[in-house]
Amino acid sequence: MLARVLIGSAAFSLLAAPAAIAQGEDIETNLDIREWEVPWENTRPRDPFAVSESEVWFVGQGGHYAAMLNPQTGEMERVDLPEGAGPHNQIVDADGAVWYAGNLVGHIGRIDPVTREIEQIPMPDPAVRDPHTLIFDAAGDIWFTAQFSNYIGKLTLATREVELIPVPTERARPYGIKIAPDGSIWVVLFGTSKLAHVDPDTMELTEIDLPRDTARPRRLEITDDGRIWYGDYTDGFLGAYNPASGTFEEWPLPSGAESRPYGTARDGEGNIWLVETGVQPNRFVGFDPDSERFFAIGEVPSGGRTLRHMHYHEATDTIWFGADTNTVGRLALD
Secondary structure, three states: OOOOOOEEOOEEEEOOOOHHHHHOOOOEOOOEEEEEEOOOOOOOEEEEEEEEOOEEEEEEOOOOEEEEEOOOOOOEEEEEOOOOOOEEEEEEOOOOOEEEEEOOOOEEEEEOOOOOOEEEEEOOOOOOOOEEEEEEOOOOOEEEEEOOOOEEEEEEOOOOEEEEEEOOOOOOOEEEEEEOOOOOEEEEEOOOOEEEEEOOOOOOEEEEEOOOOOOOEEEEEEOOOOOEEEEEOOOOEEEEEEOOOOEEEEEEOOOHHHOOEEEEEEOOOOOEEEEEOOOOOOEEEEEEOOOOEEEEEEEOOOOOOOEEEEEEEHHHOEEEEEEOOOEEEEEEOO
16 A cells, blocks of 8 residues: 655754753652562563553564563463464454564464464564564554555554555664554654654645654653654654644753664653663653653663663553563563
């Protein structure tokens, strides 16, 4: 399916570093962060998805498995995936089925919640070889990115039909993906200084230029007011785009150009959390969109190396992450 592309223009303001950061005041540093060591060495555990207090799923990208952690006991259950799957991301549906992105084999897989049998859904176009990040929409269907193939896709679960939308900008590298309150799809194009918007009714794709050509957005969050929040991995900013007004605002992160913001999450109070991966140990940074202030900074106990993707679990008020130190971790907020 071809997509019509619109290039958006926007006003832009760059805000100075918040006084709280500059002066070292009113910043919470005693964050409640815990990590669990994964027993399968050097497998890059990543993208945990919390289902309950006792069930958190993650994938081992380097070990070609999915696994379930019981945080209450520390026990882990491993499910081996098809050979060479290279799972990049996984999400869990309301029925308990685990859906993973087979990043190296061009399929999206489903792990049955009872039998652990695996169903493979191939991409309809062999050029789309690397499903990357998955997310559910309100109907329970899956939208996803394919980074190096340069596509955004939708999997309708009832029919197993996969629809594909090419990103017209070459080597755009569609990466993080989220669903807005109005049901529209937003994607950051990591290979460019652009965002992408997809109308789910028409499958029309719109590209929106960021205010700086050097920006490289990697992950994003969306607040209830419809603003699109992104971390600029290259230059070290937290940015917000308001689709209603077509305006941007950006705030320099505490570690500046060295911050390399990667994993992001939005908590139940609407705060934005990012992890600075350009500093070691990696650091969690919390930002309040209402006051426009950074209010928390905390180091990852294992160092982290790189925290790539995070998931907020509302029922337990926790943010889950996988780290390149071969750990799965949790930031408890309450």
